[in-house]
Structure formats: C-alpha cells, structure tokens
Amino acid sequence: MRYAAIGDSFTEGVGDPQPDGTMRGWADLVAIGLAQAHGSVEYANLAIRGRLVEPIATEQLDAALALDPPPDVLTFNGSGNDMMRPGWDAARIEELTRRVVDLTAEAGVRLVLLSGPDPTERLPRGRNFAERADQLMDIVDRLDAAYDHMTFVDNYRDPEMRRAAYWDADRLHLNPLGHSRVAARVLAAMGVETDLPVAPEGDAGRPGVLAEAAYVGRYVLPWIGRRLTGRSSGDGRVPKHATWTTIEAPAA
Structure with missing residues (x-):
C-alpha cells in the first residue's frame, strides 16, 4: 500500500516532537497504523509548515501524484494558514480544493480530506478564524456529497478536541495526544479500527x-x-x- 500526505504544519507533525528533534504527528502515526494492518506501507509526506493552500493544492499535490509508482491513498489538509491572513478568498479556496478532488479522481487515487481541530476558543481573533472555518466546512460538505472517491474526516466539529488537553503551548498546534486522536480518526475512516485516545477529565482554567x-x-x-x-x-x-x-x- 502506498500512502502520501500533503499539507502544512498540521500534517508535518508540529507539536509532536521526537527525542532527535524531528516531528512525528498524525500522518506518521497513520502510516504506522496502515503498516500494522498491511504488513508494511510505502509512505511519503510532502507537508511543510506555514504553507498556504495554493502551494499545497498545486506544488505538493502535483509532486505526490508524480511519485512512481503513484499513491493508492492521499490525505489532504490546508487553508489553516490562509484563515489567519488578510485576503481570505472563499471562492479561490474552493477552486483549489476542487483541484485536489478532481485530480485525485482522475488519477484513481483515494482521497481522504480532513479538517484540523477547532483552536478558536484560545486564539486571538478567534471569531474571525471561526467565520472563515465555517465557510471552508460548507465547501468541503458540498464536495463530500458530490464525490465517491473522497472521504471527509471532520476534526473541526469534534467537540472533544476543543479541550486544552489536546493542544500544544502555542494553542495553534496539537500536542502528541491530539495528533494521536486525529490519527485514530483517520485510520478508522480508512477501515483500520484503532483505539480512540481521550484526555482525562478536567482542563486547566x-x-x-x-x-x-x-x-x-x-x-x-x-x-x-x-x-x-x-x-x-x-x-x-x-x-x-x-x-x-x-x-x-x-x-x-
């Protein structure tokens, strides 16, 4: 099985550091879970922190589809960085997201599109972020209803992951527990049942x-x-x- 991931810091794994200083993250954990289910897996992760959705949906996607041999399944997440910057253009976001959906369909690659969890309760200008995130969810919901090759893993509307226990100190990236929960949800969507991590009751004030x-x-x-x-x-x-x-x- 061949699995490729494209995205930004969320997919790169920021917030889940390893002893050698590298980042692991949910996509690495998905690759490990797929290997447990299939014996081994070929894995590529083209995500780079800070990337806007345009280079993700063009440069990273094109590189992923050009891998030889091509991927069987591709995970895609983007737009988080776009939401925090001026010039948000929902129509352009939809156009770029559709590009990912259309090109994976043409290539016969299964697409798992996932949203990041909701960080807005603890972020400065969180309301502005939430308004844009709602627009993105509307876009993805329409695409999810229209395409058979696409699976949507909706972490944004998972209320459990709004708790502080899943977030890194920067309040923007997930901590190791948060990455583990996302990985379990993605693996379940791929048909690999995995225990779903849940934080202990009670959050810091x-x-x-x-x-x-x-x-x-x-x-x-x-x-x-x-x-x-x-x-x-x-x-x-x-x-x-x-x-x-x-x-x-x-x-x-």
Whole structure:
C-alpha cells in the first residue's frame, strides 16, 4: 500500500516532537497504523509548515501524484494558514480544493480530506478564524456529497478536541495526544479500527494576566513579525519524506 500526505504544519507533525528533534504527528502515526494492518506501507509526506493552500493544492499535490509508482491513498489538509491572513478568498479556496478532488479522481487515487481541530476558543481573533472555518466546512460538505472517491474526516466539529488537553503551548498546534486522536480518526475512516485516545477529565482554567502576556511574547509577536517581513516558518524547509519510504509494522 502506498500512502502520501500533503499539507502544512498540521500534517508535518508540529507539536509532536521526537527525542532527535524531528516531528512525528498524525500522518506518521497513520502510516504506522496502515503498516500494522498491511504488513508494511510505502509512505511519503510532502507537508511543510506555514504553507498556504495554493502551494499545497498545486506544488505538493502535483509532486505526490508524480511519485512512481503513484499513491493508492492521499490525505489532504490546508487553508489553516490562509484563515489567519488578510485576503481570505472563499471562492479561490474552493477552486483549489476542487483541484485536489478532481485530480485525485482522475488519477484513481483515494482521497481522504480532513479538517484540523477547532483552536478558536484560545486564539486571538478567534471569531474571525471561526467565520472563515465555517465557510471552508460548507465547501468541503458540498464536495463530500458530490464525490465517491473522497472521504471527509471532520476534526473541526469534534467537540472533544476543543479541550486544552489536546493542544500544544502555542494553542495553534496539537500536542502528541491530539495528533494521536486525529490519527485514530483517520485510520478508522480508512477501515483500520484503532483505539480512540481521550484526555482525562478536567482542563486547566483560563491563564492569568502574566501567563497571557508571556504567551503573547513567545508566540503571537514572533508570528506578527514574520507576517510584517514576509517570512514563513517553513522558509528553507523541505518535506521530511519527499519520496517513498518503507514503514514496517512495529514489533509487538
């Protein structure tokens, strides 16, 4: 089985660091789960943090479909970075999303399109993000109803994943538990039953003034600085698995 993933930091695995400094994330966990089900799997992950949906739906998609041999299944997520920037254009987002859906259908590749979980309760300007996310969900719902080769994994409307227990300290990326929950939901959609991780009851309360100020200084201001200077967290980065990598089933 050949599985390819395209996307941004969510699919790259940011928030799930390994001891060697690399990021794992839900897509790697999906590849491991598929290997457990099938004995082994060929895996490519072309996602790069900070990417807008246009390069995901063009450059990354074209590279994934050009892999030799081509993928059997492809996961696609995008638009999260677009939602946080000026110039949101829902019509263009739909056009690019349709490109992914149409080209995978033409290539005979099964498409698993997934939304990221909802981070809006703890984000600055979260309401603006939510309005754009609702528009994206409307787009995906229409596509999901129209195409047989596509499976939609709706993490955005999973209320469990709005809890702080699934999120990294930056409040934008998932932590290891969050990535594990997404991986389990994707594997289930692919027909591989996996235990669904659930956080223990009880979340930490709202941060105090000093903690909130520290958060802004550590995460929000650097993000604003990159936007003002036209930089991206993904500048200079390359995909972690640009070609097929064999993933063997883990030992029992």
